Amino acid sequence: MSTSTSRPSWRPSELELSRRDVRRRATGRSVLIGIVSTIAFAAIVGLLVVNTPGWESVKASFFDFEVGAASVPSILVGLWLNIQVLFISAIGVAIFGTLLAVTRSLRGPVFFPLRAAATIYTDLFRGMPLLIVLYLVGFGLPALDIFPRMPAMFWGTIALILTYSAYVAEVLRAGMEAVHPSQRMAARSLGLSHAKTLRIVVIPQGVRKVVPALMNDFVSMQKDVGLISILGAVDAVRAAQIQVAQSYNFTPYVIAALLFVAMSWPMIRLTDWLTARLAKREQIGGVV
Amino acid sequence: MSVLDVRGVRKQFDDHEVLRGVDLSIDKHEVVVLIGASGSGKSTLLRTINLIERVDDGQIVLNGDDITDPGMNADSARSRIGVVFQHFNLFPHLRVIDNITLAAREVHGMSKADATARAMELLVSLGLGDKARDYPDRLSGGQQQRVAIIRAVLTDPELLLLDEITSALDPQLVGEVLDLVRRLKTDGSTILMATHEMSFAREVADRIVFMQGGRIVEQGTPAQIFDSPQEPETVQFLSRVRH
Numbered sequence: 001m002s003t004s005t006s007r008p009s010w011r012p013s014e015l016e017l018s019r020r021d022v023r024r025r026a027t028g029r030s031v032l033i034g035i036v037s038t039i040a041f042a043a044i045v046g047l048l049v050v051n052t053p054g055w056e057s058v059k060a061s062f063f064d065f066e067v068g069a070a071s072v073p074s075i076l077v078g079l080w081l082n083i084q085v086l087f088i089s090a091i092g093v094a095i096f097g098t099l100l101a102v103t104r105s106l107r108g109p110v111f112f113p114l115r116a117a118a119t120i121y122t123d124l125f126r127g128m129p130l131l132i133v134l135y136l137v138g139f140g141l142p143a144l145d146i147f148p149r150m151p152a153m154f155w156g157t158i159a160l161i162l163t164y165s166a167y168v169a170e171v172l173r174a175g176m177e178a179v180h181p182s183q184r185m186a187a188r189s190l191g192l193s194h195a196k197t198l199r200i201v202v203i204p205q206g207v208r209k210v211v212p213a214l215m216n217d218f219v220s221m222q223k224d225v226g227l228i229s230i231l232g233a234v235d236a237v238r239a240a241q242i243q244v245a246q247s248y249n250f251t252p253y254v255i256a257a258l259l260f261v262a263m264s265w266p267m268i269r270l271t272d273w274l275t276a277r278l279a280k281r282e283q284i285g286g287v288v
Numbered sequence: 289m290s291v292l293d294v295r296g297v298r299k300q301f302d303d304h305e306v307l308r309g310v311d312l313s314i315d316k317h318e319v320v321v322l323i324g325a326s327g328s329g330k331s332t333l334l335r336t337i338n339l340i341e342r343v344d345d346g347q348i349v350l351n352g353d354d355i356t357d358p359g360m361n362a363d364s365a366r367s368r369i370g371v372v373f374q375h376f377n378l379f380p381h382l383r384v385i386d387n388i389t390l391a392a393r394e395v396h397g398m399s400k401a402d403a404t405a406r407a408m409e410l411l412v413s414l415g416l417g418d419k420a421r422d423y424p425d426r427l428s429g430g431q432q433q434r435v436a437i438i439r440a441v442l443t444d445p446e447l448l449l450l451d452e453i454t455s456a457l458d459p460q461l462v463g464e465v466l467d468l469v470r471r472l473k474t475d476g477s478t479i480l481m482a483t484h485e486m487s488f489a490r491e492v493a494d495r496i497v498f499m500q501g502g503r504i505v506e507q508g509t510p511a512q513i514f515d516s517p518q519e520p521e522t523v524q525f526l527s528r529v530r531h
């Protein structure tokens with residue numbers, strides 16, 4: 001890495017020290033202005049909201065501490081279901097999405113039918129709202145009466161995998177196409193088969209190029225797992241709904257929302273950090 | 289029997305005939321150097337021999353096997369030929385040692401321990417032993433190109449193809465790469481290389497092949513070609529590269 005922060009071996013000159021001093025003071029001033037303006041802005045927004053005519057009733061029905069606290073345990077139990085579904089779906093998407101991407105990248109007339117099928121599939125599932133896929137899979141497939149009885153979370157997981165594999169396949173395909181053709185040529189020259197070239201040379205490099213995009217898809221899947229509640233699975237959203245119905249108060253929704261944010265927050269920060277790091281690795285000229 | 293027999297090879301891109309019937313045969317331990325103007329078809333010829341481009345006519349025979357036969361397994365034919373490119377084309381996501389041993393492990397069925405031992409021996413003998421665990425982008429151009437050459441020769445290919453392997457290097461790094469080629473020649477490799485380094489061609493070649501417009505115009509020993517070329521095109525080309 002070009003920007004090293006290790007201790008230099010020389011003693012900085014007077015000139016460098018005075019430059020650092022000026023920069024430090026300028027930075028201090030900017031930070032101070034930033035803090036003050038943020039606080040002022042938050043205070044103004046807060047005052048405006050609190051002084052709206054409906055604030056008292058909104059506060060009572062959305063921010064009731066007791067109702068909120070009472071709903072936490074059951075929502076957490078529901079969230080655990082979301083996490084399980086998310087985990088299995090992520091694995092399923094990784095496998096199925098990669099298969100789709102590889103199928104779409106196959107060359108030669110022999111593979112035309114497979115390639116066409118994969119293309120139609122990704123077009124279809126990228127265009128269809130997840131909600132509709134959930135209905136079709138969750139209510140349609142069981143109605144065929146050819147599958148054993150499965151819980152709602154099973155069908156929810158299938159629907160998530162079907163939809164998100166289409167997105168992920170497109171991202172992966174873009175990554176694979178961004179790998180320079182000379183890499184493929186070098187691998188084939190060594191005698192590697194098409195399949196080994198993909199597995200060892202193209203896919204690992206392609207995935208690296210699209211890590212931020214893949215992580216973004218994962219973040220949006222983290223909240224979309226909440227949609228499996230429409231199939232009747234008692235997840236966090238469903239649990240909150242039940243609490244709302246019992247207490248005639250909307251606070252459980254706010255709790256569920258906060259818990260979803262808490263669940264995806266580490267991933268969001270990680271994505272941001274990694275994107276910044278990749279960008280830094282690829283550019284010289286850190287000042288501009 | 290010759291290691292390589294190129295017989296009447298033709299190659300066309302759209303309307304552009306790039307190889308117009310090339311005949312060339314190379315004996316074991318022979319070092320043959322292709323020279324010729326830019327666009328004369330040197331790289332294309334090397335790529336057809338390595339089956340990266342398919343010939344439009346003619347045959348390529350490697351130690352008696354017609355590798356242009358559709359029934360021939362192209363992967364196994366390629367695995368018998370080592371290739372080094374102008375831009376190294378190392379795999380950036382693999383460490384130097386894994387770049388070098390990849391084909392040995394995945395294509396030639398060598399054990400990881402054996403492949404690594406061989407690779408380390410070569411790296412150490414070239415003063416690159418401490419680079420084995422680095423990623424390619426940490427190496428200088430000359431080091432990367434020598435790693436690419438080691439990668440190509442690790443499994444003792446029957447033929448080594450080198451396409452302008454010093455053109456992308458800073459002048460002061462060319463020497464270390466050429467030294468390695470000299471060593472491969474001493475060790476008895478069979479080499480077909482394209483280059484613009486005329487003095488090196490003269491020194492290392494057993495035979496010089498001059499190409500122009502997709503044909504072999506003239507060939508002979510370095511002395512014959514450089515000191516008393518017979519064909520007017522050869523004379524003209526040499527006067528241009530020397531001036």
Ligand SMILES: Nc1ncnc2c1ncn2[C@@H]1O[C@H](COP(=O)(O)OP(=O)(O)OP(=O)(O)O)[C@@H](O)[C@H]1O
Pocket residue numbers: 301304306324325326327328329330331332333452
């Ligand atoms: N894939 C391709 N598609 C179309 N034309 C090509 C292709 N590859 C090579 N050519 C053309 O074939 C001709 C010969 O190219 P080639 O790279 O073999 O020349 P060369 O002798 O290696 O030249 P240089 O010394 O510049 O490397 C050129 O006119 C080039 O534009």
Ligand SMILES: [Mg+2]
Pocket residue numbers: 330331332451452482
């Ligand atoms: Mg060339």
